[in-house]
Amino acid sequence: MKKQQLFLVIVLLLHTAISFAQDLVQSGPMLGYSTMREALLWVQTTKPATVHFEYFDKKQPKKRFKTEKYTTQVNNGFVAKLVADQVLPGKKYTYELYVNGKKVKRNYPMEFQSQTLWQWRTDPPEINFAIGSCTYVNEKRFDRPGKPYGSGYEIFNAVYDKKPDFMLWLGDNTYLREADWNTRTGFLHRYTHTRSLKELQPLLASTHHYAIWDDHDFGPNDSDGSFPLKKTSAEMFKLFWGNPNYDALDTGGITGSFQWGDLDFFLLDNRYYRTANRNFTGERQMLGKEQIDWLINALASSRAPFKFIAIGGQVLSSEAMHENYATFPKERAYLIQKIREAKIEGVIFLDGDRHHTVLSRMKEAKNVYPLYDLTCSPLTSGAHASKEEYNAYKLEDTLIGEHNFGILNVSGPRTDRILNIKIFNKEGKELWSKEIKARDLRYKRR
Incomplete structure (x- = not known):
């Protein structure tokens, strides 16, 4: 097989894997609560799947963090609630959803924020x-x-x-x-x-x-x-x-x-x-x-x-x-x-x-x-x-x-x-x- 054909096959396989991962998402992801040190991330799949989130400070995109992995189950509606617990106050984070190891793409931004540590420092935020x-x-x-x-x-x-x-x-x-x-x-x-x-x-x-x-x-x-x-x-x-x-x-x-x-x-x-x-x-x-x-x-x-x-x-x-x-x-x-x-x-x-x-x-x-x-x-x-x-x-x-x-x-x-x-x-x-x-x-x- 020629290199160009092999490349096209690899691209097709990757696209298929990503599409399959996206098909496994029933609803979400959704952001739950936010504090100065953690935020809740939620997602629901269509059937049992192993999910996790990766996230990073928008100003430091090379330093990435991961939530724990969780396998959704039928008895809880295939819902996963995972905590991003390596955040610092007053930051904006980009996050990514992975289903069975494959990244799920969306055509809109997926971002969350941590709350600001303002006490004893500044006026409270708007x-x-x-x-x-x-x-x-x-x-x-x-x-x-x-x-x-x-x-x-x-x-x-x-x-x-x-x-x-x-x-x-x-x-x-x-x-x-x-x-x-x-x-x-x-x-x-x-x-x-x-x-x-x-x-x-x-x-x-x-x-x-x-x-x-x-x-x-x-x-x-x-x-x-x-x-x-x-x-x-x-x-x-x-x-x-x-x-x-x-x-x-x-x-x-x-x-x-x-x-x-x-x-x-x-x-x-x-x-x-x-x-x-x-x-x-x-x-x-x-x-x-x-x-x-x-x-x-x-x-x-x-x-x-x-x-x-x-x-x-x-x-x-x-x-x-x-x-x-x-x-x-x-x-x-x-x-x-x-x-x-x-x-x-x-x-x-x-x-x-x-x-x-x-x-x-x-x-x-x-x-x-x-x-x-x-x-x-x-x-x-x-x-x-x-x-x-x-x-x-x-x-x-x-x-x-x-x-x-x-x-x-x-x-x-x-x-x-x-x-x-x-x-x-x-x-x-x-x-x-x-x-x-x-x-x-x-x-x-x-």
Whole structure:
């Protein structure tokens, strides 16, 4: 065989091997949490395969690092969660995915970042993060007849184009259907189907992701703590997401927290401990006293200028309807009372669920700062142009009844941080913006 022919055969074999490796990837790669010393990398294959990641500082490409190798298995949905643990603070890394020893190529950048070590050195970094909720991906054989409920998948390209540091998914991140929620097999299918959406892949690979759940990715519509497969639900959530911690109460749910720069995020579970919506026979709870007390303690220890509390449903809205917290008035009053008693500053609630977006502002008395609640929904599921007629705290000019997402920017010196909220439609066009100063979320000093 001539040298030229041999060369062509080798090139063809390499191309075939690379193509085969790419065919073995079901979804991802996806970035999970990031810290100053490690980051989580996630991928799902189509069948058992040995996977690992290699990565390097963009400024030092010759010094390469590898994660451990892991062979995916059918019993965990062929998912691999691997840790890049040889990173240094404030760096940007290029990473590569290898399946059965072959590099998987993508036509978009695969990069992650480590968080900045700024304390005692500089002002905190500028931070950009995306928020959104309610992602429905159509699958005709399991969907209701008629007009598809999911659409507008290009919204994920619009989020990707904004280049956020991370994205916080605010629940209903997938929609379990009647064929799904009674079995572990159904859970695996639904999570896999949603995660495999083509338009989602560039965003997964380039942005760090954190998440909470609401009813549709926990179980049936309006599901609560009586759901018999709630342990399976928690297992699936932990398998497909990459939060740095879960179950802070050690009682089975997904409560947790994380930091980014000088910001603190508290991820609450509004399903695992919830009383059924129509059960009024005793004490009613959505979060439960134990979770609220954990939250107050965690908030009290935080020095963050903005303390973001992520929860699946609206907190401040005074509409006692649907699944708003106002339908649990006693527990909601307890939560707000404890925030005020502890003199916790800088609180902003982030939530989804309602299939429209609105910013609510509550100020109970002259001597307290206003609490804010940003509802951001939906990403791809059906949108509703609700007017929130009975929400006394809504800001009228922030009501949005179409597919949308938010980009939150925090900037400024350490002692004078400013939050800028921008809401965009599915094409990435800005719909509204609001500015909130950290100093306006403080108690007046005598």
